[in-house]
Amino acid sequence: MENRENNNIYFIASILLIIFDQSTKLAVKGFNLFGWHHQGMYYGESIPIWGTFLQLTYIENPGMAFGIEFGWGKIFLSLFSIFASIALGYYLYKITFAHKAVRIGISLVFAGAVGNLIDRVFYGVFYGTQPLFYGHVVDFIQVDIPDINIMGVNYTHFPIFNIADSCVTCGIILLILFHNKLPGIKEILGKKMETEDLQKDNAGE
Numbered sequence: 001m002e003n004r005e006n007n008n009i010y011f012i013a014s015i016l017l018i019i020f021d022q023s024t025k026l027a028v029k030g031f032n033l034f035g036w037h038h039q040g041m042y043y044g045e046s047i048p049i050w051g052t053f054l055q056l057t058y059i060e061n062p063g064m065a066f067g068i069e070f071g072w073g074k075i076f077l078s079l080f081s082i083f084a085s086i087a088l089g090y091y092l093y094k095i096t097f098a099h100k101a102v103r104i105g106i107s108l109v110f111a112g113a114v115g116n117l118i119d120r121v122f123y124g125v126f127y128g129t130q131p132l133f134y135g136h137v138v139d140f141i142q143v144d145i146p147d148i149n150i151m152g153v154n155y156t157h158f159p160i161f162n163i164a165d166s167c168v169t170c171g172i173i174l175l176i177l178f179h180n181k182l183p184g185i186k187e188i189l190g191k192k193m194e195t196e197d198l199q200k201d202n203a204g205e
Helices: 002-029 074-094 100-126 163-177 185-204
Strands: 031-033 036-038 046-050 054-061 137-150 153-157
Touching: 002 054, 002 074, 002 100, 002 137, 002 163, 074 100, 100 137, 100 163, 137 163
Parallel strands: none
Antiparallel strands: 031 036, 046 054, 054 137, 137 153
16 A cells, blocks of 8 residues: 555656646647636747747647657547557556656656647647647747757757656656666566455455
8 A cells, every 4th residue: 555655646746747737838828718818929939038048939749749740640649649648657557666766757758748648639629720639739948059960951959849848858768767677567467466466365364
């Protein structure tokens, strides 16, 4: 019971990050809900935060994280995101025995996946611009980098991203650093069998 209660902390942290992600996106995009109207930024607008190094720049991304285009179909991407989010949530639920860094990493990736999933599934309907599952992800964090040229393409800033993208990136980095601590399917199933055996023993007492 102690492990399960401790693991709930990671779900709560994920929920708080999702709320924070959605709050920032709504603040940037604007909304009109229950008589409360917030104008937000106009598309393409930039607001300097730290000179030209860090700016809020409102764009929308029909693809994946950091503006990566996805050519296999928008509906497929949305459905895949739903499946991935469910799988991550289930995995986080099961790994109560895993290393703390692994659980933090999974909770970050889970929060980021759900945060962007909400945009893809519901934003089109909420704003009346696209049907269900066809919404665009709101991006707004722009970080300047030295000009570089890669394969003939000139890059003047890092791809514009959002809080959910940051969660996914930090979570993946954490999981890479602690990949040797990741529990496998056999280990998860083994723990499940141990739990069931313990419950049977307790019931027989």
